[in-house]
Amino acid sequence: xxxxxxxxxxxxxxxxxxxxxxxxxxxxxxxxxxxxxxxxxxxxxxxxxxxxxxxxxxxxxxxxxxxxxxxxxxxxxxxxxxxxxxxxxxxxxxxxxxxxxxxxxxxxxxxxxxxxxxxxxxxxxxxxxxxxxxxxxxxxxxxxxxxxxxxxxxxxxxxxxxxxxxxxxxxxxxxxxxxxxxxxxxxxxxxxxxxxxxxxxxxxxxxxxxxxxxxxxxxxxxxx
Amino acid sequence: xxxxxxxxxxxxxxxxxxxxxxxxxxxxxxxxxxxxxxxxxxxxxxxxxxxxxxxxxxxxxxxxxxxxxxxxxxxxxxxxxxxxxxxxxxxxxxxxxxxxxxxxxxxxxxxxxxxxxxxxxxxxxxxxxxxxxxxxxxxxxxxxxxxxxxxxxxxxxxxxxxxxxxxxxxxxxxxxxxxxxxxxxxxxxxxxxxxxxxxxxxxxxxxxxxxxxxxxxxxxxxxxxxxxxxxxxxxxxxxxxxxxxxxxxxxxxxxxxxxxxxxxxxxxxxxxxxxxx
Numbered sequence: 001x002x003x004x005x006x007x008x009x010x011x012x013x014x015x016x017x018x019x020x021x022x023x024x025x026x027x028x029x030x031x032x033x034x035x036x037x038x039x040x041x042x043x044x045x046x047x048x049x050x051x052x053x054x055x056x057x058x059x060x061x062x063x064x065x066x067x068x069x070x071x072x073x074x075x076x077x078x079x080x081x082x083x084x085x086x087x088x089x090x091x092x093x094x095x096x097x098x099x100x101x102x103x104x105x106x107x108x109x110x111x112x113x114x115x116x117x118x119x120x121x122x123x124x125x126x127x128x129x130x131x132x133x134x135x136x137x138x139x140x141x142x143x144x145x146x147x148x149x150x151x152x153x154x155x156x157x158x159x160x161x162x163x164x165x166x167x168x169x170x171x172x173x174x175x176x177x178x179x180x181x182x183x184x185x186x187x188x189x190x191x192x193x194x195x196x197x198x199x200x201x202x203x204x205x206x207x208x209x210x211x212x213x214x215x216x217x218x219x220x221x222x223x224x
Numbered sequence: 225x226x227x228x229x230x231x232x233x234x235x236x237x238x239x240x241x242x243x244x245x246x247x248x249x250x251x252x253x254x255x256x257x258x259x260x261x262x263x264x265x266x267x268x269x270x271x272x273x274x275x276x277x278x279x280x281x282x283x284x285x286x287x288x289x290x291x292x293x294x295x296x297x298x299x300x301x302x303x304x305x306x307x308x309x310x311x312x313x314x315x316x317x318x319x320x321x322x323x324x325x326x327x328x329x330x331x332x333x334x335x336x337x338x339x340x341x342x343x344x345x346x347x348x349x350x351x352x353x354x355x356x357x358x359x360x361x362x363x364x365x366x367x368x369x370x371x372x373x374x375x376x377x378x379x380x381x382x383x384x385x386x387x388x389x390x391x392x393x394x395x396x397x398x399x400x401x402x403x404x405x406x407x408x409x410x411x412x413x414x415x416x417x418x419x420x421x422x423x424x425x426x427x428x429x430x431x432x433x434x435x436x437x438x439x440x441x442x443x444x445x446x447x448x449x450x451x452x453x454x455x456x457x458x459x460x461x462x463x464x465x466x467x468x469x470x471x472x473x474x475x476x477x478x479x480x481x482x483x484x485x486x487x488x489x490x491x492x493x494x495x496x497x498x499x500x501x
Binding site: 032035036038039040042043046047049050103104105108114117118121122123124125126128129130133134136137138140141142144145146155158159162163165166167168169170171177181184185188189190192193196 | 232234236239240242243244247257258259260262263288289290291292293320321323324325327328331351352353354355356357359360363364367368373427430431432434435437438439448450469470472473474475476477478479480482483484485486487490491
């Protein structure tokens, strides 16, 4: 069992990692075919991850409901939502007796699944995101204070950008538009670039460690 | 408790009410303040303008319903522009929850401009894999998407004739609410398959994409509802983004006033504490 749990994944990771790293530098047609096939494999494996994710979600919330942990009512609603949406998407035939097959529309007509999507998921997600505006305003009032020179600098930049990104700010103080563009294009871009370079180097280092089996956290824990 | 201290602990429902009013009133009574078009939005517009009839334009709507108010107006404006220029449009999404929204948007704009599915445009829908999917499309589009969203074989579609992979796409724009999005299209697509790439995004993630813009990795950037409003003005078709700009102006100013007030009260309490102590 140790071979299947440890050695085999390490071998697969090493072989796949080395092959696809070299593939990038080899423009031979056979190398391109390998990339085409490899990308299809990854797409198929991605589907399994989707199934795994849904199964895991079901399991976590089933345990919560069973133990009646705090907030188990929300888990029940989630369960209800998933089961109803799945059942409607898979089985309910609304449009000319055609099977919906998880589609929102068939020949331009909305399916039952499409109705759930349009009239529950879209407004619910929109509402959740819209609420953020209220909380951001409240949080800004409570915590955006010039406690130090650095905080004062950040605060000034934020006020200028908030003014420069809306027509009213540019109308009252036209220069804020240009200063905003300068802050975004010069100060912000250079700092972001430094962060990006750092992240990229970290990703390269981590990839090398994973390929050579030095980093094994992705294999998970458990008994050998 | 002193007045400034009381004000610092103000009931947050009052702030919610102020923000609610600042959003609602400008929507009911619009002022229509002038909107200035920024260079990064104009660059996307100019590039589409420069494409000849029949060029292939791929729009990846990489967002879910949460970002609809910001990114749907961008998608509508870009699609109207692309269709009016007689470009062949390929629409798709890398976000599973955004599939229905993307489909509705594409079909609505296409119908509005009398475009025919399969001939003038195609909706490929969603497929898993993200980076692998983009690589797959770069290698063989017909293999990555054997059929469109409605089950029609992609090889037989007139709109995809002579478009075997991403190297034959003239312009790709990703409208992103996060990852996967613009960066993903650059990393797995443009870098290897050498197509021109533009970006659109929510206001929150726009600052993070400026390095890509400055280095030429993307040739333009439409940021948030403001960017969408600018694009609507460029194509001379004001929509929901232009309508929302007054509300955004009012809420931005409400937050600025709140921040100034909170700092005023904060310094008043600090001064009082220094005097007392």
